[in-house]
Amino acid sequence: MTTSTIPLAERVRQIKASPTLAVDAKAKALKASGADVLNFSVGEPDFDTPEHVRAAGKKAIDDGFTRYTPVPGILELRQAICRRFAEDHGWRYEPDQIEVCCGGKQGLYNMAQALFGPGDEVLVPAPYWVSYPPIVQLAGATPVEVPLDEARDFDLDPAVLARYVTPKTRGIILNSPSNPTGSVFSAATLEAIGKMALEKGWIVISDDIYDTIVYGGEKLPHILDVDPRLGEQTLVLNGVSKSFAMTGWRIGYVAGPKHIIGAMNKIQSQSTSNPSSVAQKAALAAVTGPQDFPRTMRDAFVPRLEYIMQELASIPGVTCVRPKGAFYVFPNFSAYYGKSVDGKTIANSVDMADYLLDRALLATVPGAAFGADPFVRFSFATSMTIIEKGMQRLKEALAKLA
Numbered sequence: 001m002t003t004s005t006i007p008l009a010e011r012v013r014q015i016k017a018s019p020t021l022a023v024d025a026k027a028k029a030l031k032a033s034g035a036d037v038l039n040f041s042v043g044e045p046d047f048d049t050p051e052h053v054r055a056a057g058k059k060a061i062d063d064g065f066t067r068y069t070p071v072p073g074i075l076e077l078r079q080a081i082c083r084r085f086a087e088d089h090g091w092r093y094e095p096d097q098i099e100v101c102c103g104g105k106q107g108l109y110n111m112a113q114a115l116f117g118p119g120d121e122v123l124v125p126a127p128y129w130v131s132y133p134p135i136v137q138l139a140g141a142t143p144v145e146v147p148l149d150e151a152r153d154f155d156l157d158p159a160v161l162a163r164y165v166t167p168k169t170r171g172i173i174l175n176s177p178s179n180p181t182g183s184v185f186s187a188a189t190l191e192a193i194g195k196m197a198l199e200k201g202w203i204v205i206s207d208d209i210y211d212t213i214v215y216g217g218e219k220l221p222h223i224l225d226v227d228p229r230l231g232e233q234t235l236v237l238n239g240v241s242k243s244f245a246m247t248g249w250r251i252g253y254v255a256g257p258k259h260i261i262g263a264m265n266k267i268q269s270q271s272t273s274n275p276s277s278v279a280q281k282a283a284l285a286a287v288t289g290p291q292d293f294p295r296t297m298r299d300a301f302v303p304r305l306e307y308i309m310q311e312l313a314s315i316p317g318v319t320c321v322r323p324k325g326a327f328y329v330f331p332n333f334s335a336y337y338g339k340s341v342d343g344k345t346i347a348n349s350v351d352m353a354d355y356l357l358d359r360a361l362l363a364t365v366p367g368a369a370f371g372a373d374p375f376v377r378f379s380f381a382t383s384m385t386i387i388e389k390g391m392q393r394l395k396e397a398l399a400k401l402a
C-alpha cells in the first residue's frame with residue numbers, strides 16, 4: 001500500500017517536518033542498531049520531571065481527574081500562572097487572559113491561527129526556532145526573516161529590522177534567551193522594538209520558554225518592561241517543558257489581551273479541546289510548588305557550558321558566541337565549508353551535520369534548520385562524559401577535513 005496518489009493539501013506541501021525531531025529520529029535509529037552515537041541534537045533537559053510533580057500527575061489519575069477540562073485549562077492552574085507572573089515579574093493578568101495549551105508549540109500555533117492570514121507578514125529574527133516560520137505559514141501568512149549578526153552576539157539591530165518592515169507587517173516573534181543561539185535581546189534593542197510596535201500597532205510575541213535558564217547575574221530584559229502600553233499588544237509564551245523538564249507532558253501557556261486569548265480558545269476548542277487533565281494537575285504542582293528546580297538545573301548546566309566553550313575555542317577557525325541562557329551552543333563552522341574528506345566536499349551545514357553523524361557518530365542540528373547555514377547547533381543538556389567524548393570526536397573529525 002505505497003502507491004496512493006491521493007493529493008495532499010497545498011499548505012502541507014509548503015512546510016517541512018520539524019528537522020530537529022528528524023535528526024533525533026535518525027540518531028536514535030543509528031543508536032538502536034548498536035552504534036555509539038553521542039546525541040547533541042536533543043532540545044530538552046536531561047533531567048527527570050521533579051518528584052512532587054510526578055506525584056501530582058499520579059494522584060490526578062487515581063482521583064479520577066481524567067475527563068475534559070475547560071478549553072483554556074482549569075481555573076486553578078490559570079490562577080496559579082497569574083500569581084507566578086505577578087511574583088516573578090510584577091505583571092498583572094486575570095485568569096481569562098491565560099490559555100493553557102498542549103505545549104508551548106500549540107500556544108504559538110493558536111496565536112498564529114487567531115491573528116494572521118494571507119497577506120500578513122510576521123518578522124522572524126534569524127537564527128530562529130525551527131517552528132516559527134512553518135507556524136506562520138500554516139496560518140497562510142508570510143514569515144519575514146530578519147538576519148541577526150554573530151558579531152553583535154545575535155542581538156537584533158533595530159536599523160536592520162527597519163529594512164524588513166512593510167505596510168503588511170503585523171507582528172514580530174521574539175525569543176530571548178534564544179533557541180538555537182542562547183543569546184538574549186538587550187534592553188536597548190527591546191526599547192527600539194517596543195517603540196516601533198507601539199507606533200505601528202504590531203503584535204509582539206515573546207517566547208520566554210528559557211527565561212529560567214539564564215547564566216550570569218543580570219536581570220533578563222523584557223519587552224513588557226519597555227512601556228506598560230505594550231501589554232495591550234504583547235502575547236507572552238511560557239510553559240513547564242523546559243523549566244521543569246516536562247517536555248512529554250505537553251503543557252505550555254500564553255498570557256495576553258483578553259480578546260486574543262478568547263480567539264485562541266476558539267481555535268483550541270475546535271482542535272485539541274483542552275490540554276491533558278492529568279498533565280494540568282502536574283503543571284499546577286510545578287507552578288505552585290518550590291521554584292528551586294529550574295535553578296538547580298541551570299547550575300548543573302554551567303560547568304558543561306564552560307567546558308564546551310573552552311573546547312570550541314581551541315578549534316582552529318571555529319567561532320562561537322557565548323550563550324547567555326538556554327542549553328545550546330551555536331558554533332560557526334563555515335571556515336570548514338568547501339573542505340573535503342575522501343572525495344566528499346562539505347558544502348554547508350547539512351553536509352557538516354551529516355558528516356559528523358556518519359563519521360564521528362555525533363548527532364547535531366544543521367544551522368540551515370534555524371535559517372543560519374554557517375552554524376551547527378549542539379545541545380549541552382547531556383552528561384559531562386558525553387560532552388567530553390563528543391568534543392574530542394568533533395576535533396578529530398574537523399581535523400580530517402582539508
Ligand SMILES: *Cc1c(COP(=O)(O)O)cnc(C)c1O
Pocket residue numbers: 043102103104105106129175178179207209239241242247250251252
Ligand atoms: C521547546 C521550545 C518551546 C516549547 O516547546 P513545547 O515542548 O511545545 O512546550 C517553545 N519555544 C522554543 C524556542 C523552544 O525551544
